[in-house]
Amino acid sequence: MDTRLQKFFLSMILLISALTVAFVFRGKSCTPDGLTVCFDAKKNAFKIEDNAQLKILVPNAEYGQAVVAYWDWYHPEAIGKVTFELVTETAGSQDVLFVTQVQAGRLYDQLYPLSPVLTKNVDLNKVTALNLDHLTYIPLTAEGFSFLINKTRLELLSLSLEDKNKDGLIDTVDTFEKIxxxxxxxxxxxxxxxxxxxxxxxxxxxxxxxGNFKIFEDYDALIPGFDTPEFxxxxxxxxxxxxxxWNQSETNASETYTxxxxxxxxxxxxxxxxIGSWMGLNERDAAVQSExxxxxxxxxxxxxxSPLVKTSGLAININTLYPSAAHELIRILKSIKGLQLLxxxxxxxxxxxxxxxPYLTFNDPHRSELAFAYQYSVGEPIIAFAGNPExxxxxxxxxxxxxKIMRDLWDQKITIDEAQSLVVAEATRVIEILNKSEDVVDE
Structure with a gap:
């Protein structure tokens, strides 16, 4: 991560620590008082403040109603303590926030430090930058691209459809070398x-x-990694x-690959x-003969x-009066039952x-396939340019x-070495623009 950005994050954490006493105590001796987060290891649950009233920001009303019902069922001693508001309403004022990773990044200094207890069975690798110095955001969902195979056409070509290693990909075409x-x-x-x-x-x-390339692998906005052997x-x-x-064109020119x-x-x-998760896979597959x-x-x-995915997930407002109850709400929403609600x-x-x-039920098999495939994806790194954090x-x-450089490589106008050099030079040019403070006026 950029040193200046690290210092910025660190200063924010210190500020949060100064304003909020966010200790996690284990055992019966801890009393949630609005300043203390209490985790009862024997019950595997966070304690709930006596006067707690939580509002959670949710993506739609149906999910919000399900969240409230689940809380009331799980905690009959605390019925009515959770209500919801929709994302169309003011975001950031609620106690618990269902937000995108970009929103979480923008709200970073307004998010409550989370207990490490909440990390169990959570893919934090997709949001490493957001949680690099302190846990603030729990990713729960993703959107992005996956590979799509026309199973029917493979079958018509008498190619095997077996998936012996159960990785979700047909073995006959599970490497580009085979394809x-x-x-x-x-x-x-x-x-x-x-x-x-x-x-x-x-x-x-x-x-x-x-080649196992990961953009911004070092979490430094000035080092995208295009000069690496992996790229x-x-x-x-x-x-x-x-x-x-691949498109049966006579020339195979890059201009035909739109x-x-x-x-x-x-x-x-x-x-x-x-195919992207937003492209209506289930409906489109149902409309054609192929599977x-x-x-x-x-x-x-x-x-x-590894395709890039954009995540959404849960965070806690630093201004919540009920941090322990807010932790408990997140804990149950990231459980198997909580994921099933999503x-x-x-x-x-x-x-x-x-x-x-294995414990989740999908009525739409393609949705299940996408969820399984996203295990191999990477999250867009949420880091900013120190010179212009916007x-x-x-x-x-x-x-x-x-x-343009990729098209020239495709058309064999340039070599791999030349393509890499051009990408590095182009990245350097654009970084200079994006990293320039808006307060700097060109002479």
Whole structure:
């Protein structure tokens, strides 16, 4: 993380500590008094202040009603102590907040330090930067891209549909090496084998992780990592993919690889593609004859490809008068039953792991597939430029002219080494712009 940003976060934590006494005591001797968070290890629960009244910010009314009902069922001795408000109302004033990771970053100095007790079965790796110095945010859901396979078309080609290792990906095509080896088969088809969008960076990001590259891995806004061996190895996949006409065009030129991710779904005209969680996978699959499977991405040279996801989750308002009760509300909402409420009463994709996934019920199999696939994703790093904290570091990726360089690499106009050098130079140019304080006036 940028040193100046670390100092900023540290100063905020010190300020929070000065304003709020947020100790977690274990055992019967602790009394929640509005300043103390009390965890009873024997009951595996946080104590609730006698006069507690909590408001929780929620994404929709159905989920809010379910949260209130769950609290009242779980804590019959504290019925009526939880109410909800919708995200359309003033965000940030409630005791417990269901917010996006970006909102959590903006509200960082207004969030209560959370007890480590809440980390059990939570994928904190997706929001490391937000919790680097102190736990403030519990991610519960994610949105982003996954791989999508046309199972019916594979079956018509007499390819095995087995998934022996149970990773959610059909073994016949679980690596890009295997997919590339089937070039002769793909060349015989009249469908979009893999409609890569060489003009859109978000859906393209997974391919750039083929060498185990992770953007801003050091959590420093000035060091995106494009000069690393891992990024260079990722570019090798781009070069390998460019040797096959995935869209059946005569030239295979990069200009023919535009955004067709919606079109191929409507026409059921693909072997593989990528799909976003917001693109209506279940409805679109139901409207066509083929059966589709969402999954993680195939590996490349043994490396997992990791799409970027944006999370939503829970945090506590630093101004809450009932921090112990607020902790207890988060504790039950991150439980198996709490995650099930998200599945049943929202359209969000829950973040799961090996411990939680088997106990969750999905009426929509594609939603289950997306949840399983997101285990292999990475969260957008929520760090800011020290020179201009209004700009998040990830804006670099979306503002630099990366895709032009990728198109030139695809068209073999430049080598991998040249592509890497150009990306580094372009990133340096854009960083200088994003890191410049708005108070600085160009002479």
């Amino acid at each position: 590339i080896e089937l070039k002769a088969l793909w060349d015989s088809l009249q469908v979009e084998v893999l409609p890569i969008a060489l003009n859109e960076p978000y859906s393209f990001y997974p391919y750039l992780t083929a 260079k190895q990722s570019l090798q996949l781009i070069q390998d993919l460019s040797k096959i006409s 955004w067709k991710l919606d079109e191929v779904l409507v026409q059921d005209n693909f072997m593989f593609t990528v 589709w499977i969402a999954s993680k991405f195939p590996t490349y040279q043994g490396n997992e490809l 599945i049943d009463y929202t359209d969000k994709i829950p973040l799961v792991n090996e411990e939680t996934f 700009n998040l570091a990830i804006e670099l990726y979306y503002n630099m002219d990366l895709m």
